[in-house]
Amino acid sequence: MTAAALPRATARVAEVAEHARSAARRLAAAPDAARQDALHRIADALATDVDAILAANARDVAEARTAVERGAMSVALLHRLVLDAEKLADMAAQVRAVAVLDDPLGRVLRDTLLDDGLALRQVTCPIGVVAAVFEARPDAMTQIAALALRSGNAAILKPGREAARTARALHAAIAHALAGDAHVPADAIALVEGRDAVDALLGLTDLVDLVVPRGSKALVRSIQARTRIPVLGHADGICHVYVDAAADGAMAVDVVVDAKVQYPAACNAVEVVLVHRDAAHVVAPLVDRLLAADVSIAACDRVRALLPDAPLDAATDADWRTEFGDLRLALRIVDDLADAIALVNANGSHHTDAIVTDDERAAAAFLAGVDSASVMHNASTRFADGFRYGLGAEVGISTGKLHARGPVGLEGLTTYRWVLRGRGQIVADYVGAGARPFRHALRSSPPPTRPAR
């Protein structure tokens, strides 16, 4: 589909995407040193342009403050918008950190000798064009730009309106850094603005290969509902900790408290705690520790009957499938492991769920039976994170099952191609009577640093 064939409203975005696709094709052939160097130049440009960026940000922030006063914006969003010299330096450091990761491209995932002189390799390569849609958070913009370029992809950035001036200044710095680069063209990082641009991007199924939303659950849901382009992300993080009959009580309390309190707004924080009825003795110390940490508790009838004097709320049906995102959780006594697994699968968001137990068979059954991106035994759900998992950088956390699942590293922005090299072999020689047999010899195991996919 060409830009000319589209309605005028989307034609401009389609043209940007076509330039991004051309840039992506050039970038895909760029040597790693050129991609790394481009990132360092972008980091340099953030320092060079510090005054212009902060001035633009100050204007966005001033407008946002009046929006907050009018009640049209949350204070949290305003805070995420604010830049200063230190935060900008952090953003530059993040870009440099992506530059020093292992090259995700050109890795051989499989190497098969089909026959003498007929060699097949499955090799990682960029996806192509990534559209990133985000709210506030200027740091997300430089981070996704760095991740995209490092993995050989073009990115089309669509910031929220509240960050428009900041985004333009950051984009100018990036464009300046890439100007004249033959390997990493400036078109590889594009900026589009306006609500119409999102609709236009989400409709470009032939030009945009992946959409990465960065922002609220509402943003992610809205994007997932509006496009047939694959979306890398997750709307909900409804994580469980199940305290088994054979749990170490002190460990169970530590894990639950960490999973809730250490950073309650995180998507991998626990929202629902299930306790086996034979571990009911854990409930009282658990509730004590949670209340002491200012965690409010929505409890089932059995828990409330057990602790009639504790300040527990009666849990509603909705509480079992709610991402509180705050110092609150739902607590429930269950009859057995099978009940726990069924509740996790039915009510959770397939993000991260943990069992605490000293019973290896119960652990194995939980880990096998729970259909989530991360399943854990005797560890806090808060470990589900690209940096903690050792992936180096995190593109996002996916609750989808295809392509990439759970914490997604740089490899989530790569795909692979099959490269067959021969000496003129033809298929006719390998079929029918007297057919030449294939050897199909796997030639090497992939290197230990191969990508996570």
Next chain:
Amino acid sequence: MTAAALPRATARVAEVAEHARSAARRLAAAPDAARQDALHRIADALATDVDAILAANARDVAEARTAVERGAMSVALLHRLVLDAEKLADMAAQVRAVAVLDDPLGRVLRDTLLDDGLALRQVTCPIGVVAAVFEARPDAMTQIAALALRSGNAAILKPGREAARTARALHAAIAHALAGDAHVPADAIALVEGRDAVDALLGLTDLVDLVVPRGSKALVRSIQARTRIPVLGHADGICHVYVDAAADGAMAVDVVVDAKVQYPAACNAVEVVLVHRDAAHVVAPLVDRLLAADVSIAACDRVRALLPDAPLDAATDADWRTEFGDLRLALRIVDDLADAIALVNANGSHHTDAIVTDDERAAAAFLAGVDSASVMHNASTRFADGFRYGLGAEVGISTGKLHARGPVGLEGLTTYRWVLRGRGQIVADYVGAGARPFRHALRSSPPPTRPAR
């Protein structure tokens, strides 16, 4: 979403899908021996039920014959529908062949020691519920059932109306084979019928994880356009062979003729041949061989000027992006390698494209610059096939870039989960002042037989 929440028309299919999802959860925990054994029992049942299956098929075929007479069905479709004892035995053998493939589940893709006693593994697991929509071809039904079960997935099969009775008889044999199996429940292979069932399936984004269409381009396109569930497949196979300036002429002719003639209806057959102007001497012998093989040729003006007396059609714009699927191809002289790459990317279907050349730099530029699932140097495009690639069985060929690309083996029906096992570790110990550092030690390289993904 529960069945009760849906309009009545789709509620029945949703209920089937919910049962399939439950069966898939049980199946995911089934030992490999149970999955293999189930496949062998299905193969046995095809033999046991031979009379019933062939009788049902005879009724479908009789009805199809009158449809062909009325001009309401193609002869090709009728031929694909017909079963006999020999073909049924082949189908059973295919099922047994899937049973003896390496287990695609439980493979460790990455094994990282995050810290002492905190071990992270990325392990392959089933996707869940696969919906297979197909036309005619009863063999596709048993094949997809076998592939799904072997990889721990439930499958919902939606056959074409023309194969309704055959499908019911085959499904009865499968259900009979699985009856009473605690590990591989009969609900894991479900049958739904009717046009409404397709629409219902395609809307079940929460219950169906993957759609596998098996049939015409029109079927694949229609399904891709109607669902937000990932679709594994390809609509078009517009493959190119580019004959470079430095091509061995005899090799170029052999490769093009094989790629067109060996099986012209295949998706990996060549449709467009591009010849570098400095290799124009290859055009005459190439045209001779193609015409001798009954291939008709749509040629550009330069080719026709070169061979004014040859029976060549004048190529139209549409010919450069047409899947002829028959003994016909489009032939064009281009100015250089860059033109060839640009034409392949612009007009092709990102399926399989090949260069013939003795110039290693030209080959490298083509292989890096062409954005297709399979790229080849000095080999026929017809090699792009799961069996020829050594994948053992082929779920399909994907021209999508995410999840699986090109020929897809059994691994295309798997995903992975992250399994973290600890001793009660909490994240609070790994953040802030005095934070415990992660070790992030990669512990083993994956085995050489690891899946292709």
